[in-house]
Amino acid sequence: MLWIALHLPALSLQIAQRAGCEARPLVISDGPCARPIVFAANAAAREWGVKPGMPVAAARARARELLTLQREPNREAHALESLAGWAYQFTPCVAIQPAQGLLLEVESALRLHRGLARVLARIREEAWELGYHTAIGVAPTPAAAWLFAKARHAGRVPRTCTDLVQLPERLRDIPLALFDWPPDVIRTLAALGVIHIGHCLALPRDGFARRFGEALLGDLDRALGTVPDPRPYFAPPERFASGIEFDFEVTDATALLFPLTRLLKELEGFLRGRGAGVQAWSLTLAHAGRRTSRITLGFAAPERDAGRFTALARERLNRVAPPAPVIGIRIEADQLFPYAARSASWLPEPGQPSSEWLHLIDKLTARLGEEKAYRLQSHEDHRPERSVRRVSPKHRDRTPAVALPRAPRPLWLLALPRSLLTESGHPLCQGRLHLIAGPERIEAGWWDGEPIGRDYYVARNPHGETLWVYRDHRSAAGWYLHGIFA
Amino acid sequence: MGRALDHVLRNPAIWRGGEVPRTGRRGIPTGYEPLDQALPEQGWPPGALTEILVRDQGIGELSLLTPALRYLTEAGRPVVLVAPPYLPFARAWEAAGVKLEHLLIVEADGTERLWAAEQASCSGGCGMVLVWEGARKGLDYRALQRLNLAADRGAAACVLYRPAHTGSALSAAPLRLSLSAAGELAVSILKRRGAPLPTPIRIDLYPAHWRARASSTNSCPVSTAAPAAASLQAFPG
Numbered sequence: 001m002l003w004i005a006l007h008l009p010a011l012s013l014q015i016a017q018r019a020g021c022e023a024r025p026l027v028i029s030d031g032p033c034a035r036p037i038v039f040a041a042n043a044a045a046r047e048w049g050v051k052p053g054m055p056v057a058a059a060r061a062r063a064r065e066l067l068t069l070q071r072e073p074n075r076e077a078h079a080l081e082s083l084a085g086w087a088y089q090f091t092p093c094v095a096i097q098p099a100q101g102l103l104l105e106v107e108s109a110l111r112l113h114r115g116l117a118r119v120l121a122r123i124r125e126e127a128w129e130l131g132y133h134t135a136i137g138v139a140p141t142p143a144a145a146w147l148f149a150k151a152r153h154a155g156r157v158p159r160t161c162t163d164l165v166q167l168p169e170r171l172r173d174i175p176l177a178l179f180d181w182p183p184d185v186i187r188t189l190a191a192l193g194v195i196h197i198g199h200c201l202a203l204p205r206d207g208f209a210r211r212f213g214e215a216l217l218g219d220l221d222r223a224l225g226t227v228p229d230p231r232p233y234f235a236p237p238e239r240f241a242s243g244i245e246f247d248f249e250v251t252d253a254t255a256l257l258f259p260l261t262r263l264l265k266e267l268e269g270f271l272r273g274r275g276a277g278v279q280a281w282s283l284t285l286a287h288a289g290r291r292t293s294r295i296t297l298g299f300a301a302p303e304r305d306a307g308r309f310t311a312l313a314r315e316r317l318n319r320v321a322p323p324a325p326v327i328g329i330r331i332e333a334d335q336l337f338p339y340a341a342r343s344a345s346w347l348p349e350p351g352q353p354s355s356e357w358l359h360l361i362d363k364l365t366a367r368l369g370e371e372k373a374y375r376l377q378s379h380e381d382h383r384p385e386r387s388v389r390r391v392s393p394k395h396r397d398r399t400p401a402v403a404l405p406r407a408p409r410p411l412w413l414l415a416l417p418r419s420l421l422t423e424s425g426h427p428l429c430q431g432r433l434h435l436i437a438g439p440e441r442i443e444a445g446w447w448d449g450e451p452i453g454r455d456y457y458v459a460r461n462p463h464g465e466t467l468w469v470y471r472d473h474r475s476a477a478g479w480y481l482h483g484i485f486a
Numbered sequence: 487m488g489r490a491l492d493h494v495l496r497n498p499a500i501w502r503g504g505e506v507p508r509t510g511r512r513g514i515p516t517g518y519e520p521l522d523q524a525l526p527e528q529g530w531p532p533g534a535l536t537e538i539l540v541r542d543q544g545i546g547e548l549s550l551l552t553p554a555l556r557y558l559t560e561a562g563r564p565v566v567l568v569a570p571p572y573l574p575f576a577r578a579w580e581a582a583g584v585k586l587e588h589l590l591i592v593e594a595d596g597t598e599r600l601w602a603a604e605q606a607s608c609s610g611g612c613g614m615v616l617v618w619e620g621a622r623k624g625l626d627y628r629a630l631q632r633l634n635l636a637a638d639r640g641a642a643a644c645v646l647y648r649p650a651h652t653g654s655a656l657s658a659a660p661l662r663l664s665l666s667a668a669g670e671l672a673v674s675i676l677k678r679r680g681a682p683l684p685t686p687i688r689i690d691l692y693p694a695h696w697r698a699r700a701s702s703t704n705s706c707p708v709s710t711a712a713p714a715a716a717s718l719q720a721f722p723g
Contacts, residue, residue: 354610354611355611356609356610356611357564357609357612358611359611360566360605360606360609360611361590363605363609364592364602364605364606367601368592368593368594368598368602372592372593372594373590373591373592374590374591375586375587375589375590375591376574376576376579376586376589376591377576378576378577378580378586379576384577387575387576387577388573388574388575388576389576390591393590402577402580404577404580404581405577405578405581408578409577409581410578411548411549411552411574411575411578411579411582412543412544412548412571412572412573412574412575413572413573413574413575414572414573415572415573436696437693437695437696458696460696463541463542463545463667464542464545464666464667464668464669465542465543465545465667466544466545466546466692466696467544483572483575484543484544485544485546485549485692486543486544486545486546486547486549
């Protein structure tokens with residue numbers, strides 16, 4: 001077994017800062033409402049001398065324009081679950097360390113990722129792209145990996161251990177304070193001169209257990225791997241949902257792109273873990289006063305590339321500005337589809353649309369709107385205006401075979417027939433029309449309340465234009481232009 | 487000496503006045519033999535902008551392209567229509583052999599028209615892109631240049647329909663045709679790689695019996711009585 005621990009120090013602060021604003025002093029408060037204390041402070045706040053543990057009132061006195069956010073354990077739990085969904089792409093064995101981080105068992109996945117160094121680099125880099133700073137520890141037991149990660153965050157030299165035999169030696173100078181032990185126990189041990197794990201291991205086991213309890217001894221044993229330490233593995237959900245809340249109002253659509261990119265990268269990681277793609281995802285914009293607006297982006301084939309998602313979202317946001325200032329964004333994808341990476345081949349396989357073609361359709365519909373790009377289908381109806389159907393290019397059904405007309409049909413059809421003037425019985429359209437073929441009687445629709453009775457002719461005007469005209473013989477209303485033989 | 491000269495002259499970059507130069511790139515067959523012969527690529531040039539100037543609509547300006555559209559869509563290569571002036575009558579396109587599942591219609595206005603045409607041309611996923619220039623605001627030289635470059639990048643044939651009065655303006659399109667109706671369709675080649683074509687190519691697009699009736703002076707409309715079923719024979723099956 002080989003475990004990678006991802007420690008996310010001050011997670012609530014990191015969540016608050018994912019929207020990308022780090023310049024302003026910010027603290028997360030925790031503790032009783034009457035006397036809240038600073039749980040975490042960002043760099044800008046620390047510059048003013050604000051430290052975790054001090055009362056919020058004292059912090060306010062030090063830093064002007066200090067922004068205070070209440071710690072929300074629920075949000076932290078949600079964020080960790082989303083991150084676990086993202087981490088699922090590296091290994092199927094992901095465990096959540098409540099409130100602080102993740103543990104990944106990677107031994108079986110190392111060959112896939114071509115070595116530990118590569119997988120560590122990828123995790124660190126991609127977590128950073130999501131907007132998370134992580135401290136990473138590697139050890140053969142989850143507890144030891146966790147201690148290494150915390151020690152790394154506390155400023156100690158990074159340390160990895162891949163061999164169980166060497167583990168006691170490597171753990172020797174890790175401070176006991178990194179265990180989540182009660183503070184008074186740590187103080188008592190420190191007073192006895194027992195500061196590092198090495199000191200502790202030198203003590204007689206039964207005496208230590210009698211003095212401090214079996215539980216603490218168990219913690220030591222699990223870290224060393226002498227007793228098993230089973231962890232419940234995370235099961236990824238069937239849908240994706242993740243959001244970022246802003247502590248300021250965003251009015252400019254382009255300013256949404258930065259946090260949006262972070263969420264879309266998270267979505268990509270989640271989809272990689274599931275071996276899936278999505279054909280649609282929705283972006284919900286939260287506005288002040290609990291109002292929301294929603295944008296849905298669809299794709300012609302299952303997709304999971306965050307870069308493409310972002311490019312399409314940019315097109316859409318450029319076209320449709322948010323209706324009100326935005327205070328939070330959320331991405332949801334409900335339906336997952338099996339994803340097969342398509343090769344960008346020069347000659348696509350016959351019958352398969354090329355990836356360039358699918359990308360073009362996505363791009364056009366993202367900017368112009370879903371209804372602005374369509375394919376046509378013939379529909380079995382004699383009324384010309386009812387025989388054309390628009391279908392989404394994202395539907396892949398075959399065009400149904402419809403019997404071809406025996407009489408000529410124009411390539412262009414006017415959506416609404418245009419009434420023509422007449423001169424002593426001759427229809428006019430930029431001059432007198434010569435009827436060169438016809439008539440063809442079309443009489444249909446008496447069954448559904450929109451009956452037509454028309455005699456269609458092919459006509460030519462003095463300019464040489466060939467037109468499709470008809471005379472309505474049900475009403476005496478005269479002649480109409482209905483199509484153009486372009 | 488003669489052989490060496492021949493060898494040099496066979497280079498596609500060199501052409502001599504009065505003859506049609508042949509380029510290495512094979513064009514999309516137009517379906518009309520005389521037109522193929524007159525075009526340097528022996529067909530619609532892929533990877534380039536082609537301008538078609540038309541004064542009147544309904545003279546066969548689209549039928550001129552349907553054999554090429556049929557050729558492309560039957561091979562599974564998609565075709566995009568950007569901002570067509572009317573709704574394509576699906577039956578007629580099918581009757582012309584165009585496979586509708588490979589035909590995408592894009593409605594776009596103003597600047598989006600050029601954007602959509604450019605995206606489609608440079609995507610690398612289409613065989614041909616047909617664009618209609620808006621009546622309100624025409625495209626300038628730079629826009630045409632961008633379309634030509636986009637077509638080159640995506641190796642698509644980009645065909646732009648323009649009103650005839652733009653014929654005198656400078657254009658970046660390597661091929662410019664002007665269409666007029668004279669009983670049949672007359673295709674004048676205003677510009678091509680090589681010498682311009684002095685005489686228009688005449689193409690007959692419509693069935694012969696239409697022409698017969700169009701030329702006959704008797705074109706009076708039918709009587710107000712309902713037409714006899716026999717007159718349906720005007721459309722031979």
